[in-house]
Amino acid sequence: xxxxxxxxxxxxxxxxxxxxxxxxxxxxxxxxxxxxxxxxxxxxxxxxxxxxxxxxxxxxxxxxxxxxxxxxxxxxxxxxxxxxxxxxxxxxxxxxxxxxxxxxxxxxxxxxxxxxxxxx
Numbered sequence: 629x630x631x632x633x634x635x636x637x638x639x640x641x642x643x644x645x646x647x648x649x650x651x652x653x654x655x656x657x658x659x660x661x662x663x664x665x666x667x668x669x670x671x672x673x674x675x676x677x678x679x680x681x682x683x684x685x686x687x688x689x690x691x692x693x694x695x696x697x698x699x700x701x702x703x704x705x706x707x708x709x710x711x712x713x714x715x716x717x718x719x720x721x722x723x724x725x726x727x728x729x730x731x732x733x734x735x736x737x738x739x740x741x742x743x744x745x746x747x748x
Contacts, residue, residue: 629657630684632707634700635691636660636673643715644691647739654743659685662692679703689713689739694720705730713739 631651635644644660645668651658652669659682660673667673674680679700688709690697697704701723704712711733714724724734735742742748 629686629710630682631656631658631687631689632682632685632709633658633660633668633689633691634662634676634704636662636668637664637691638666638668638673642691643740647689647691647743650740650743656748676700682707685709687711687713690715690718693717694723697723701726705732708732711735713737713742715739 633644633648636648637644639645648658648660648668658671660668660671661676662673663676664673685707686709688704688707690713697720705726709732712727713735714720715738719736727734739748
């Protein structure tokens with residue numbers, strides 16, 4: 629099972645990067661997805677605009693604000709994750725409601741804190 633990091637970046641000062649680093653260090657399989665190009669810990673950032681097919685998604689963790697989520701909601705729901713983590717600043721009631729209607733667990737929290745506390 630994979631974690632998809634939406635808003636992946638090569639910038640080491642961003643939380644999406646820190647999450648990728650933590651997932652890598654703890655042995656979790658992750659897929660970086662975003663509009664930025666490059667690689668994160670040896671994994672190419674998949675182009676969100678191409679809406680790539682990604683199988684076996686357990687968690688979708690969001691690092692994109694609500695204003696930039698709307699056009700991707702249907703695609704992200706179609707990835708059929710088991711849960712979506714709305715990190716601080718990414719909360720979106722419309723997205724969360726649609727996720728819950730599709731039997732996807734919605735978590736309002738911080739992926740880094742969850743990893744640090746063993747709650748991931």
